[in-house]
Amino acid sequence: MRVLVVTTLVVAAAAENFYRLPSPYTYSCKESRCVKEERSHAREQRSLEQCQLTCGKYGSLWPQPTGEVQLSPETVHFTPRNMKVTKLTVSGQKVSEMLEEATRHFTRNIHFLHPDFPEEKKRPLTKEHLANINIGGYNEQQQQQQFSQQTENKPGDINEHNTASAIIHTPKEYVKFSPFLKERSSPRIERHRVNIEITVTSPEDKLTLDTDEKYTVDIQTAGEQTQVKIQATTYYGARHALESVSQLIAYDDVNNALQIVQKATIQDEPKFKYRGFMLDTGRNFYPKEDLMRLMDAMSYNKMNYFHWHITDAASFPLYSNRRPEMAYYGSYSPRKVYYPEDITEIVQYAKLRGISVIPELDGPAHTSAGWQWGEKEGKGNLVLCTGKEEPWFNLGTEPPSGQLNPVNPEVYNVLGELYSDMLQYFDPEMVHMGGDDVSFKCWEGATEIKEYLASNAREPSTQQYMELWNLYQNNAFSKLQEAAGQAQNITPIIHSSSFASQYIDKNSYIIQINEAATDKIIADYVNKGHRIILSNQDQWRLDCSGSIWVGDKTQNCAQDIPTWEHFYNNSPLDILYNLGLTNARSDVKQQTSDVNPRDLVLGGEATLWSSETDANGLQAKTWPRVSAMAERLWSDPTLPVQGLDTTQKRLNTHRQRMVFRGIHVDPIQPEYCMQDESACYSQEQYLARSTIPA
Template sequence: MMMVSNFTKLLLISCVLIGAAIMVGAQVIQPVGIQLTPWPEVVGTGPEHSCLALNPHLFTVSSSINSAILNVAIQRYQSTLFFPFGNGTQTPSGAWSLVITVNSGDTSLTLETDESYSLSVKTTNTITLTANTIYGAIRGLETLSQTIQWVQSANTYQICYLPISIIDAPRFPWRGFLIDTGRHYYPADFILHIIDTLGYNKFNVLHWHIVDAQSFGVESNTFPNLTMGAFNPVATYSHAEIQEIVAYAQSYGIRVVPEFDVPAHADAIGTAFPHLIANCPTYADDINSLLLNIANDYTYTFLNGLFTEMASLFPDHYFHTGGDEVHLDCWSEDPTIQAWMKQHKYTTVQAEQYFETQVTDMLLQVNKTKLVWNDPWTNGVKLAEGTVIEVWDNSEITQKIINEGFRALVSFAWYLDEQMPSGVSVGEFENTWQTFYKADPYNGIKKNQQNILGGEACMWSEQVNQMNFDTRVYPRALAAAERLWSPASITDINNAQPRFDQRSCDMKIRGVASSPLQPSFCLLPPNNGMVTKARMGPVHRLTQSEIKAILTA
């Protein structure tokens, strides 16, 4: 990874601002009209009326490297996302060239991946996009797409506010979004559609809460009977589908982190392996609260086999094992577990400690770092050094966790399934975006902020499936996307609302059923072509050769 010193970065930023000032008469223009989301780190623009036409047929792209991942991204934008209304009127004056320079062809995608880029759109019909990595270049392609406007009256495209100079980099390295296929099954094609939407908004982690008490929908070669716990025999994910999802996500610079939630939320596992479930009558009617039997040696044999198999499908270094909502008194009700705890002189917390230690060791054997919800830590479990803790509770707990040296993710601020996020009531459901926008991973954090990796927006799916997912998520999730990407100073709700409403329209044009925030009109392509094409599937499906190239790069 190529690092840029703070001095160099400040020098580059200063040059951009000075250049922008010279270009518009020695005055830095506040880019009120240009609509970019998430808002970049530094933006310099010319006047609103400085526009040039753009002809899709005369738009050329060249790159300094030949990368399967970047090539997919270029094709995706050049064929569809730059020009959603078709080719329009052909104007000879609309010839543009986009020159992409990438300093490294490294395709590895990790927490440390550099996503910075610089973008220059000049009055000479030339665009330069420079990045240290292919993933930075992909972020720049999305920003460029937002500068291209469709002019209905002229039946053509244009770029205004020329010249445009942008230097950009994310504020946080972990900008996640959780989907929950354990409560409602999402077809694999729809997950690809979700990945499209995450890429449009510069999220870089898909946290896949893939199974839960209600359904175990992942096919396993090691334990073929596991899908007995699925909603339906067709509501399952094959290994080939998982590989396509992982590759498709990587083509957007998005890591896929799976979550197999244990020891609670285990009822679906019990469909195939009933002897692995603790016998606790108090919770018999609450399937979310049924726990694995920690006194059964086969529980650990099963988990080791499952995690080893799933680790081979998900190449990311992080592996989420849940750990939330463990009602410890459930274990106290099971006579077998009572006897086991008495034999080892364990309290229920020590029993949970034993379980979490076994899980950590399993993941170390397959070179994975454990990610858990904050519940084990809250219960008093001593988690292994290096464990990442995702906090669904509050900032006070987050502060205590990072004070102990653990790295943390903030999720409690962005529960998209809630009408009253963080206990704040608003008049309209859509306006909860304002509460999300005011949230920040550093809110309430006084020290050790460096231990916060970022955060995640969570769309729990008890009442959401593929038919209403988009309208529940967008544009509300834009608040989390901008908070995790943009500088901390970008907090003006009045500035954000028109940008978010425009972004909502842009996504509708791309086939995302995003809701409006206020009365407006959104012009869609003729016959809603992209809407019907993309609504339930990917904008640009990968070929088998592209999937193979990405997974083996």
């Protein structure tokens, strides 16, 4: 009889075109996993999203916090119209403006949680897009007045601002598309208020390796009000805190409302200073909007450095005010150029999302396009070995071949002008100088190099080519420092190589290591006192998941395609430990110095060389594998086998959240595994679960 009644109700209700089937299931948390069960007639329904928010020590937080975490098992419902940042206590106008923009982005993401929010409206808001916004029926002035009435100000704080000023300057176009404004919930839910207070004590607004990124979050609910308190030393910590708060919120389809964890405490800070991603825009061009979407996705994973490999031998899309010839001759087309205003917009967009942009001007190898105008202007050959007379594979590692002419003084004058423009556009903390894949075969056959060696009574040899490389690097470094002047302190990064291990000053450079995680060269750099960034090509190289193009990629890519688990398990400190630096996970310092090896590992960086990738495949190729690396670098968790089991379920939830925010992320399991987190496991995970005491 009961089945007949339920069936009749479902069929009758489904006749209405607005009706959606109710779910017969409820979810309970068992051993840190959400388990699907059929709901009994009298049992209260608990949604999957509610279970995911509160199940397990870390709920749906990603990356895993490093300090104390307490999450209550209950949630409270509210509508985003009633979520307000009621007070900002900051110590600088710049930080206040940045926080106002961060809270706008936070609120936008909250609206995106509704399953019916239009996908096409989740795009990044570029300057061109904002200029054409038609706000239509949305009355921003009315929204500002409503907010101002609900914002409390207390005298005597350092410097207080409310977010109304952010609404004045930033069109909230997304609001008019939000389904939350078109549909109402119950009166009880409509009455509930969520108020956010943010305190930032430092006026620092530029991210550096020394920036304090720690934060605390405290959530308390009493009656019809939930109070969220965020405390951080810097803007960047507060931004991370907002990201964590957003991960304690989910949509509830049963009530057509949002829900937030009723009570929560989080204390958090990253284990590694550098949590980066490198994208190559020289081989294939990426539109500005796609780079901005990449910054969004990185911020959702608390990553903080974007290494922009902006040029390569194939193209030179960077517009230089001082040397416009470079993009004129070197870009794929006039439409595929990053102009100064594009770059500064991307840099500012990234900064607001807690990310510093590191520009790279590669050299002496990987140069060709854009440098071919030298002879026309009486500056001689700026670039050699461009493959006009010989096949590329006799000159370099991939087409097109090309290498800067280290014995032509004009090369360094042009480099100085390019560095000056880059420092003006990016205002960077670090600049990447390349230094990979230098071909001695190129210099061996170049007439200019032969004449230079002969005039200096030198015989062609590997050692002499090393000295030529050193000549180039010293001159390029001098031009970079000259461009920086006294006002900027710029640290160069260079790829690991036999040259870097022999010639590079450990106090002046940072070494980016691309070798495999088992390569002893890693320990050699650390033992010599070099600061390093790990980009192990067998673990953190993204383009190895595609087909094999031409050149040396076949040799450099690992046989096994790196999965999200490879990205997750590649621990920088475990690498040092396995290479014999056993004090990497202790407080014991090196015998030969007063530095612990772990202090020399700044962090890590995933790399995506774009021979076979462009904007169409960027997101799916990157995420969620880089999300896995992001947690490794933020938390560096030491987990048993069963720990990875629960990591996977959090990554599933985080992946779904990124999709709601407009990021095209590949799934790591069927959706079935999200709906019953106890059902999908490997044989090893099953055996590990069976050993856990009940």
